[in-house]
Amino acid sequence: MRCQICNHHTRPILSKEQNVSCGDYFTGQRIYADNRGTITLSECESCGFATFDALNAWSEETFRKEIYNEDYHLCDPPFGEARPRKICNWLSSFMPRCEIIDYGGGEGQLAAMLNQNGFTARSYDPFYGDAFVPGQSAEVVTAFEVVEHVPQQRRLFGELAALCKQNGVMIFSTLLKPRHLSQDWWYASARNGHVSFHTQESLAYLMQELDLGFISLSDEIHLAVHDKDRLTDIKKWPHILINEWPPYKFCHEWDRLDNIKAENS
Numbered sequence: 001m002r003c004q005i006c007n008h009h010t011r012p013i014l015s016k017e018q019n020v021s022c023g024d025y026f027t028g029q030r031i032y033a034d035n036r037g038t039i040t041l042s043e044c045e046s047c048g049f050a051t052f053d054a055l056n057a058w059s060e061e062t063f064r065k066e067i068y069n070e071d072y073h074l075c076d077p078p079f080g081e082a083r084p085r086k087i088c089n090w091l092s093s094f095m096p097r098c099e100i101i102d103y104g105g106g107e108g109q110l111a112a113m114l115n116q117n118g119f120t121a122r123s124y125d126p127f128y129g130d131a132f133v134p135g136q137s138a139e140v141v142t143a144f145e146v147v148e149h150v151p152q153q154r155r156l157f158g159e160l161a162a163l164c165k166q167n168g169v170m171i172f173s174t175l176l177k178p179r180h181l182s183q184d185w186w187y188a189s190a191r192n193g194h195v196s197f198h199t200q201e202s203l204a205y206l207m208q209e210l211d212l213g214f215i216s217l218s219d220e221i222h223l224a225v226h227d228k229d230r231l232t233d234i235k236k237w238p239h240i241l242i243n244e245w246p247p248y249k250f251c252h253e254w255d256r257l258d259n260i261k262a263e264n265s
């Protein structure tokens with residue numbers, strides 16, 4: 001297989017049960033107990049971009065049935081209220097009030113909170129059926145914990161760039177993986193719908209190809225702009241922690257978890 005970002009060779013690095021979720025690493029137990037088979041994480045030998053190849057071939061309908069179903073919320077509790085609240089408070093703390101398109105905004109919680117704080121925000125999410133008018137754009141385009149859910153990365157970033165005005169900013173979060181993953185990683189869990197995992201190098205490659213200025217505020221928060229002169233200003237923006245570090249890791253296949261802190265003490 002070839003890397004969808006840089007076209008170099010990929011190789012399999014991890015076999016993992018499809019029904020393992022990120023939430024397992026926070027709760028210390030399998031949230032979805034049944035074994036639905038094993039899938040393989042492949043990693044690019046050059047840029048380090050990683051993906052679950054099998055899920056890239058899924059249709060939207062299969063994603064809705066297998067992942068974004070009535071049990072989806074169980075694996076990602078902050079999805080509903082806590083995460084959008086935290087992000088809204090962060091943006092409100094430093095950003096002048098402006099137009100925002102929240103891409104992949106779920107049921108629109110973040111957009112609603114931003115509107116209450118004086119922004120003019122709209123949400124668009126292909127899996128939640130919001131009406132969307134192509135051709136619209138905004139000064140700020142956000143995509144929090146969206147990138148890792150999208151199989152086709154070029155198309156995603158092309159859409160984000162098209163939605164963002166020439167003097168605007170794209171703000172997106174996704175947890176960066178190390179260039180080479182030598183062991184299991186909680187973030188690479190397919191039950192959450194996580195399929196695409198960037199490194200600093202793979203993101204930089206894609207941004208350069210799209211002629212976007214790009215900077216990471218942390219290993220989770222990334223900013224992209226059409227007008228590269230804006231980087232000087234936006235790199236001073238404050239950071240925010242999106243994901244806590246999970247206290248558990250799998251210690252025996254995919255059925256038993258150990259508390260990391262207890263193990264280290």
Ligand SMILES: [Zn+2]
Pocket residue numbers: 003004005006007008044045046047048049202
């Ligand atoms: Zn690559």
